[in-house]
Amino acid sequence: MQSADIQIAFDAAPIGLVLSEGRVIRACNEAFATLVGYSKNSLVGQSFRMFYGSDAEFEAIRDIGLTALQTSGTYSDERLVLHKDGHTVWSRFRARSLTPDDPLARLVLSYAAISERSDLVQLTPRERQVLGFMGQGMTSKEIAKTLELSPRTIEDIRARMIKRHGVKRASELVARMMMRGK
Structure with missing residues (x-):
């Protein structure tokens, strides 16, 4: 396969693809740019911090999956990503480290929206954290x-989200957020 063919495949992939170095975007495709609401060119050189509600959330997300990346070189989960317009997008996230000795030094990442709609729920930064976990x-x-909060505080946050979205259990809340708009 020619280098030009590889570039075409990267650019035209139906899911968001990103090459990251030290948590900074070095390259991304149009599907990722669309997912987060920015132009492709404006994302290159930007920190992933822009997709999280706070510095604390950005730092906490770094350590999730770090052990898996160190041991197997891969990690996946489902997470909320902040869109340019301020709403959150629930996405399936996968990462493969190209540098297992320093897993975050160079990563290939994929993001696939779980919901096809972009008008997802407005959540506070804390609600985004709790729902992501x-x-x-x-x-x-x-x-x-x-x-580093009390379990009661987490229960209160969960209860407020459950009530606001009219579900009976936390599992229904997570399912509703994942299926919203389908």
């Missing part, structure tokens, strides 16, 4: 420990 199957106690 819920989507990874973490309990309130595990989320509380990760965020």
Whole structure:
């Protein structure tokens, strides 16, 4: 396969693809740019910090999957990514490290929107964090420990989101956020 063919495949892929170095975007395709609402050219050279609601959220997300990247070179989860317009996009995320000794030095990432619609729910930064961890199957106690909050605080956040979205259980809330718009 020719180099030009490889570039065409990267650019035309139906999911968002990113080459990252040190958590900075070095290259991305049009599908990723569309997913997050920016032009492709404006993303190159930008930190992934722009897709998270706070510095704390950006730092916390770094460590999720780091062990898996160190041991197997790959990691995947489902996460909320902040769109340029301020709403969040629930996406399936996959990462492969090209430098296993320093997993974040050079990564190939893919992002696939779980919902086809971009008018997803407005969430506070804390709600985004809690919902993201819920989507990874973490309990309130595990989320509380990760965020250095009390389990009761996490339960309160979960309860407010459950009530606001008219569901009975946390699993229904996560499913609704994933299926929203389908």
